[in-house]
Structures are given as C-alpha cells and as structure tokens.
Amino acid sequence: MKWDSSFAIGIEVIDNQHKKIFEHLLAIENSVAKRDPWHILRFFVAQLTEYMKFHLAVEEALQEITHYPECAEHCDAHVRLIEQIASLEEQLKKNASGENLVGFFEDWFIRHVLSNDRKFGAYVKAEFPALLATTAAPNIDRADVGRH
Numbered sequence: 001m002k003w004d005s006s007f008a009i010g011i012e013v014i015d016n017q018h019k020k021i022f023e024h025l026l027a028i029e030n031s032v033a034k035r036d037p038w039h040i041l042r043f044f045v046a047q048l049t050e051y052m053k054f055h056l057a058v059e060e061a062l063q064e065i066t067h068y069p070e071c072a073e074h075c076d077a078h079v080r081l082i083e084q085i086a087s088l089e090e091q092l093k094k095n096a097s098g099e100n101l102v103g104f105f106e107d108w109f110i111r112h113v114l115s116n117d118r119k120f121g122a123y124v125k126a127e128f129p130a131l132l133a134t135t136a137a138p139n140i141d142r143a144d145v146g147r148h
C-alpha cells in the first residue's frame with residue numbers, strides 16, 4: 001500500500017516520515033511477494049524498525065515541547081506499535097510467505113495515524129500554528145541526522 005494524502009495530519013515533517021514508513025512497508029511487501037529468504041527479508045524489517053523508532057522519538061519530542069495533554073497515552077500507543085513490529089518480525093521469520101501479516105500491521109499503523117497522530121496534528125494546528133511553519137522546512141530526515 002502507498003501513502004495517501006487522506007492520511008495527512010497537517011504537520012509536514014511528520015507526514016513526510018509517515019510516507020517513508022509506507023515505503024519501508026512496501027519494500028517488505030515486495031520482498032515477501034518475491035518469496036525472498038529470511039536473511040534478505042530481515043534486512044527490510046530491520047530498516048522499518050530503525051526508522052519507526054526514529055519517527056516515534058521525533059513525534060514524542062514534539063509532544064513534549066508542545067505540552068501535549070495526551071502525550072502519555074499517545075506514547076503508550078507507540079510502545080504497542082513497536083511490540084507489533086517485533087511480533088511481525090517473529091511471524092515473518094517463521095513464515096516468510098505470509099503476505100497478509102504485513103497488511104495487518106499496515107492497517108494497525110494507519111489506524112494509529114488517523115486517530116492518535118491526527119488528533120495531535122489538530123492540537124498543534126490550534127495551539128502552536130507557528131510550529132507548523134518551523135517543522136515544514138527544512139525537511140528533517142533520518143539521513144540528515146549526524147551529518148552536522
């Protein structure tokens with residue numbers, strides 16, 4: 001599945017990261033579809049895990065600096081998201097041909113974006129509109145971290 005503009009939450013830096021997560025998920029889907037052996041598939045899963053952790057840390061930092069009242073609850077959902085990836089990894093390891101496993105995780109991730117993340121987007125828009133302009137440029141990405 002590809003990222004769709006209907007998944008946008010209105011914070012550009014976060015939306016761009018969500019797009020990247022969909023790219024990582026697509027790489028896993030393609031690898032599963034090609035019946036790649038586990039030692040190849042695990043590379044794509046590791047990339048998703050690493051990028052997801054980075055993304056969640058950025059989101060949590062933004063929630064902290066904006067004193068988001070639902071920060072604790074949202075962070076709990078992030079812990080579950082990481083647990084879901086770990087379980088996806090375990091299941092793919094056992095049965096690399098399970099296409100629907102990735103779809104199941106994707107649905108779970110989309111639900112998080114459309115409920116929890118969108119709610120946070122609306123909060124930032126209402127309370128910290130100036131932050132939207134700040135986070136829109138430059139586009140902070142994992143690749144930029146550590147280069148400065």
Ligand SMILES: [Fe+2]
Nearest residue numbers: 059074116117
């Ligand atoms: Fe989130």
Ligand SMILES: [Fe+2]
Nearest residue numbers: 018059113117
């Ligand atoms: Fe998110």
